[in-house]
Amino acid sequence: MTKTVNIRELVLEMLMQVTEEGGYSHIVLREVLEKYQYLEKRDRSFLTRVFEGTLENMIQIDYIIGCFSKVKVEDMKPLIRDLLRLSVYQLKYMDSIPDSAVCNEAVKIAQRRGFYNLKGFVNGVLRSVARGIAQVEYPDEKKEPEKFLSVTYSMPEWILEKWLLQFDYAVVKRICEAFHEEQPTTIRCNLNMATLEEVSESLKGEGIEVKKVPYLDYALQIRNYNYLKAITSFKKGWFQVQDVSSMLVAEIAAPQWGDYCIDVCAAPGGKSLHLADKLKGSGYVEARDVTDYKVALMQENIDRINSVNMEAVLADATVFDPKSVEKADILIADVPCSGLGVLGKKADIKYKMSAAKQQEIIKLQRKILDTVYQYVKVGGTLIYSTCTIGADENQYNVKWFLDHYPFRLDSIDPYISDELKSKSTKAGYLQLLPGVHKADGFFISRFKRIS
Numbered sequence: 148m149t150k151t152v153n154i155r156e157l158v159l160e161m162l163m164q165v166t167e168e169g170g171y172s173h174i175v176l177r178e179v180l181e182k183y184q185y186l187e188k189r190d191r192s193f194l195t196r197v198f199e200g201t202l203e204n205m206i207q208i209d210y211i212i213g214c215f216s217k218v219k220v221e222d223m224k225p226l227i228r229d230l231l232r233l234s235v236y237q238l239k240y241m242d243s244i245p246d247s248a249v250c251n252e253a254v255k256i257a258q259r260r261g262f263y264n265l266k267g268f269v270n271g272v273l274r275s276v277a278r279g280i281a282q283v284e285y286p287d288e289k290k291e292p293e294k295f296l297s298v299t300y301s302m303p304e305w306i307l308e309k310w311l312l313q314f315d316y317a318v319v320k321r322i323c324e325a326f327h328e329e330q331p332t333t334i335r336c337n338l339n340m341a342t343l344e345e346v347s348e349s350l351k352g353e354g355i356e357v358k359k360v361p362y363l364d365y366a367l368q369i370r371n372y373n374y375l376k377a378i379t380s381f382k383k384g385w386f387q388v389q390d391v392s393s394m395l396v397a398e399i400a401a402p403q404w405g406d407y408c409i410d411v412c413a414a415p416g417g418k419s420l421h422l423a424d425k426l427k428g429s430g431y432v433e434a435r436d437v438t439d440y441k442v443a444l445m446q447e448n449i450d451r452i453n454s455v456n457m458e459a460v461l462a463d464a465t466v467f468d469p470k471s472v473e474k475a476d477i478l479i480a481d482v483p484c485s486g487l488g489v490l491g492k493k494a495d496i497k498y499k500m501s502a503a504k505q506q507e508i509i510k511l512q513r514k515i516l517d518t519v520y521q522y523v524k525v526g527g528t529l530i531y532s533t534c535t536i537g538a539d540e541n542q543y544n545v546k547w548f549l550d551h552y553p554f555r556l557d558s559i560d561p562y563i564s565d566e567l568k569s570k571s572t573k574a575g576y577l578q579l580l581p582g583v584h585k586a587d588g589f590f591i592s593r594f595k596r597i598s
Contacts, residue, residue, distance in 0.1 A: 325582030392589030488588020
């Protein structure tokens with residue numbers, strides 16, 4: 148550990164930002180790793196694992212704490228609650244750390260943060276957990292299958308109830324398992340700037356582990372790197388961080404030479420950049436989003452890659468733009484969604500989302516579609532996509548759209564690998580499921596405007 152930064156205390160502050168202040172875990176983690184670039188690789192790895200692992204397993208961790216604490220988890224002081232959570236994560240999942248070290252560090256942090264009168268409580272709960280964690284009784288899978296999945300995989304029960312209405316129990320269980328598996332970084336290589344072999348060799352030359360991924364021949368997984376922005380091939384613009392599921396959007400959009408493309412909810416811009424790359428300098432891509440911050444984020448990527456046929460534009464997708472009417476050969480509507488397909492990378496989403504919030508999101512999705520469909524030329528293509536699982540935001544929205552607007556579904560089979568083809572892809576949409584497919588949970592549908 149460094150002399151200037153207490154890593155566990157830093158993790159505690161990060162958890163508080165997410166659980167108490169509404170911060171998003173991936174943004175909190177990215178900002179901390181950028182701020183503390185000087186940390187040793189070991190410390191950065193420890194910080195990342197404890198922070199992400201605690202959030203990933205929080206329902207299970209609270210269940211364990213509840214077995215040993217007389218005070219209910221929800222009644223604890225927020226700082227003490229998160230301190231116990233990150234400590235219990237270490238006790239259960241990090242065998243290389245002595246139990247005594249975990250307990251002692253937690254007590255010291257409680258005292259330093261002004262909770263001197265609660266250090267005995269922290270010490271007592273954690274030492275009880277350390278002694279008895281192997282004897283904790285979890286819900287029985289046969290008697291309480293939903294409760295079992297919820298506690299074992301830290302998945303809110305309302306989400307499980309929805310999924311179990313649509314998928315078999317075994318599929319839902321596999322989805323839950325997949326969220327807890329390692330999530331390597333997936334990159335899309337820009338073949339206009341370098342070959343796959345050149346990108347791969349450059350990465351390997353910096354000690355980075357490289358592996359090919361299914362479905363696409365220009366995508367790689369990378370592991371064992373320290374700071375992404377310091378990678379030479381990244382600085383050169385040779386690759387963009389992007390999941391396979393997101394790359395499939397541009398594949399299914401299939402832009403042709405000279406097409407005018409509008410991406411109405413584009414940040415951070417991966418799909419727009421992919422479209423621009425596929426156009427090989429022709430046509431134009433308007434990457435729109437609603438805040439200055441998001442537009443600046445997209446512009447940063449445009450500048451790094453030196454894209455000449457793409458523009459980042461400040462625009463609200465729910466506000467009608469008369470200048471865009473029937474302007475787009477291709478329109479991408481990768482709309483705001485519940486995000487339940489990417490819980491392996493953004494675990495905190497499952498705690499922030501609710502059934503009521505999801506209904507509000509569906510209203511927003513339909514408001515966006517009701518506005519932006521007008522920008523598509525007759526004969527043009529509209530891609531509707533989300534990074535979520537479940538019919539509410541996906542298949543039901545497809546049916547609603549077809550019922551109200553002059554579009555038809557268009558088969559996506561010509562644009563995807565044989566492994567992904569099914570009855571639904573022939574009909575015009577693809578639902579990717581973690582654990583079933585080797586990608587994030589994602590939904591992609593392709594429409595043609597007919598009048």
